[in-house]
Amino acid sequence: MSKVCIGQIVNVHGIKGMVKIRPFLTSPMDIGHFGPLSDRDGHQSFNVKPQSRKGDFVLAFIKGITDRTTAEKLKGTYLYIERNQLPEDNNGFYYCDLIGMTVLENGQKFGVVENVQNYGAGDILEIKTEKGRTFSFDFSKATFPRVDVSAREMDIVVPKGMEVAHED
Numbered sequence: 001m002s003k004v005c006i007g008q009i010v011n012v013h014g015i016k017g018m019v020k021i022r023p024f025l026t027s028p029m030d031i032g033h034f035g036p037l038s039d040r041d042g043h044q045s046f047n048v049k050p051q052s053r054k055g056d057f058v059l060a061f062i063k064g065i066t067d068r069t070t071a072e073k074l075k076g077t078y079l080y081i082e083r084n085q086l087p088e089d090n091n092g093f094y095y096c097d098l099i100g101m102t103v104l105e106n107g108q109k110f111g112v113v114e115n116v117q118n119y120g121a122g123d124i125l126e127i128k129t130e131k132g133r134t135f136s137f138d139f140s141k142a143t144f145p146r147v148d149v150s151a152r153e154m155d156i157v158v159p160k161g162m163e164v165a166h167e168d
Helices: 028-032 068-072
Strands: 003-013 018-023 048-054 057-062 078-082 102-105 108-118 123-129 134-138 146-148 153-155
Touching: 003 057, 003 068, 018 028, 018 048, 028 048, 028 057, 108 134
Parallel strands: 102 153
Antiparallel strands: 003 018, 003 078, 018 057, 048 057, 102 108, 108 123, 123 134, 146 153
């Protein structure tokens, strides 16, 4: 199974072991609805109990963590679930499904999706070309008019003025 990162413990809150989580979900409070979460390697398990929202973050208790000192050791920990635990998406895919997908330009292999980022201004796909260079593109219908999850490929229309293809 493939793991999907759904949040990150970014800080502690108070003295009773509460943590501040940056959720990577449409509905942030759902971070506690998946059952136990794990770290990237699956070595640690976390039963997250969301308490409230604070801006873009969720304040939560983790079962077994009852003091600030223990909670501080979890800062920076990414929280994962198995991909099959996610409900089916109405759009047909989650961004994690795009990683590793082949990108075609005019029917020819342009590269592979390496990552999906969002720095606040919209979603960005990082594409690694056959020559090993990485380029970032706005993930829009204009730039990526076709996404075929079952075929594991998508089409790209490189924006005019952007010199990226056919590099020597």
